[in-house]
Amino acid sequence: MGIIDFKLNCFACLMQPIVIDPASTSLARHFALVLTRRRSRKRFPEGCVTLMESEADAMAAAQPDKDLYAALVYGPSPSSEGLRLFYLVRWL
Numbered sequence: 001m002g003i004i005d006f007k008l009n010c011f012a013c014l015m016q017p018i019v020i021d022p023a024s025t026s027l028a029r030h031f032a033l034v035l036t037r038r039r040s041r042k043r044f045p046e047g048c049v050t051l052m053e054s055e056a057d058a059m060a061a062a063q064p065d066k067d068l069y070a071a072l073v074y075g076p077s078p079s080s081e082g083l084r085l086f087y088l089v090r091w092l
Helices: 055-061
Strands: 004-006 019-020 027-034 043-044 049-052 067-080 085-092
Touching: 027 055, 027 085, 049 055, 049 067, 055 067
Parallel strands: none
Antiparallel strands: 004 019, 027 049, 027 067, 043 085, 067 085
16 A cells, blocks of 8 residues: 545645555554644644544543543654654544
8 A cells, every 4th residue: 555645624724735654653543632722733742642542532531621622643743843743634
C-alpha cells in the first residue's frame, strides 16, 4: 500500500495537507482528548493531547465546558521548532 494523502477539512487552511503513511512505525492515528480553546486549530503540541484507548473512552471523558474535546489525531510528528505535534484528523 502506498502513501495516502489526507486533506484536512477547513475553510482557510494554509497548511499543507497531512500525508498519512500506512507503513509508518512512528506515526499513527489515535483517539485522544485535546485541550484547546479554539476548535479551528488543526495541530496541537503533545502537551495538549491525552491519548485514549478507544473512541468511546475519548467521548466519555470529553468536557467541552473545560475546553477538553474528543478527537481522532495523527502523530506525534516532530516540528521544525523541536516540538512533537499531533494533527487533527477529525473531531468526534
